[in-house]
Amino acid sequence: MTDTRKAPARVVVVGGANVDLQGKSTAPFIPGDSNPGRIARACGGVGRNIAENCARLGMPTWLIAAFGDDQDGAFLADSCERAGIDMGGSLRAHAPTPRYLCALGPDGALQAAVADMAAMELLTPEFLETRRPYLDAADILIADANLPAPSLAWLAATYGREARPRGLGRDREGGPILFLDPVSATKAAKALGLTAAFDCVKPNLGEAAILAGLRRPAPASGSAKSVPPDPEALCRALAEARAMPAELFISLGEEGMYYSEAAGPGRVEPLPPPELRLPPSNRSGAGDAACAALAWAWSRGLPIREKARAALTAAMIAAASPEPVSPEMNEETLVRAMRRMFREE
Numbered sequence: 001m002t003d004t005r006k007a008p009a010r011v012v013v014v015g016g017a018n019v020d021l022q023g024k025s026t027a028p029f030i031p032g033d034s035n036p037g038r039i040a041r042a043c044g045g046v047g048r049n050i051a052e053n054c055a056r057l058g059m060p061t062w063l064i065a066a067f068g069d070d071q072d073g074a075f076l077a078d079s080c081e082r083a084g085i086d087m088g089g090s091l092r093a094h095a096p097t098p099r100y101l102c103a104l105g106p107d108g109a110l111q112a113a114v115a116d117m118a119a120m121e122l123l124t125p126e127f128l129e130t131r132r133p134y135l136d137a138a139d140i141l142i143a144d145a146n147l148p149a150p151s152l153a154w155l156a157a158t159y160g161r162e163a164r165p166r167g168l169g170r171d172r173e174g175g176p177i178l179f180l181d182p183v184s185a186t187k188a189a190k191a192l193g194l195t196a197a198f199d200c201v202k203p204n205l206g207e208a209a210i211l212a213g214l215r216r217p218a219p220a221s222g223s224a225k226s227v228p229p230d231p232e233a234l235c236r237a238l239a240e241a242r243a244m245p246a247e248l249f250i251s252l253g254e255e256g257m258y259y260s261e262a263a264g265p266g267r268v269e270p271l272p273p274p275e276l277r278l279p280p281s282n283r284s285g286a287g288d289a290a291c292a293a294l295a296w297a298w299s300r301g302l303p304i305r306e307k308a309r310a311a312l313t314a315a316m317i318a319a320a321s322p323e324p325v326s327p328e329m330n331e332e333t334l335v336r337a338m339r340r341m342f343r344e345e
């Protein structure tokens with residue numbers, strides 16, 4: 001694996017932090033019924049999980065999120081600080097701390113979830129303007145679509161590719177490179193029309209279809225358009241809509257990852273055989289780990305195929321942990337696992 005050593009990138013994550021209540025069934029999950037299993041309380045949220053993964057990968061990391069002034073808020077903020085995340089830019093508000101309730105099958109796959117993220121609406125463009133010192137100092141700026149749509153638009157206009165006088169990449173005049181995690185099919189719609197401003201976007205197939213304007217968040221509606229079956233069609237639609245980011249990584253689940261940049265597309269497929277993977281336990285944090293690994297790989301100057309491999313490897317490390325962020329995640333573990341899974345060792 002190529003590894004172009006550089007000083008650790010400074011990462012600022014702007015997005016969701018919440019308390020997770022996770023119920024994992026011990027038998028095949030039956031919708032609409034009471035499922036036997038175990039319930040755990042943990043710290044989560046897409047932005048928070050990305051931030052912890054980035055910190056574990058050795059990058060100085062700041063999190064800009066909204067916390068309530070309640071016990072959950074204190075619990076959440078304390079966990080972030082213990083994970084090495086700088087919380088100086090976050091908002092502590094007189095509001096309930098965001099909460100996320102999810103049900104997982106015995107294999108860790110998500111069955112259902114409810115997100116109470118009302119406090120995120122406090123992260124307005126006006127608030128983000130007060131955090132410019134943090135944002136301006138970043139090498140990599142990661143936004144998640146838990147943010148209000150106007151705030152995503154503000155970040156795209158202020159730090160996007162067109163806002164830089166010298167094009168892709170950070171310099172003191174150009175500012176940070178900009179990442180987007182669409183979070184979910186429903187929340188991806190907030191970024192519709194904005195993705196060309198980003199250096200890196202990491203959707204799954206459903207989220208990519210929404211970002212390309214080929215599907216609406218509620219596919220049951222009569223006006224919903226059909227979703228193309230392949231990522232190549234999604235990329236063509238994004239290009240036709242002038243919505244292609246500099247680098248696009250589409251998660252294909254068990255089929256690996258599709259990626260695209262100016263030099264052309266490619267795939268890492270399929271996933272390595274089961275004997276080279278850790279058994280899955282909880283897949284709910286896999287996408288967050290993948291996004292953090294893309295930031296790490298970008299900071300190392302790795303080629304796009306190795307970025308995709310890093311993202312897939314980090315996702316598998318995360319899925320093997322019962323916690324939203326694997327305590328095993330670090331740079332050494334990631335590199336070793338990449339080499340093992342892709343037979344480079």
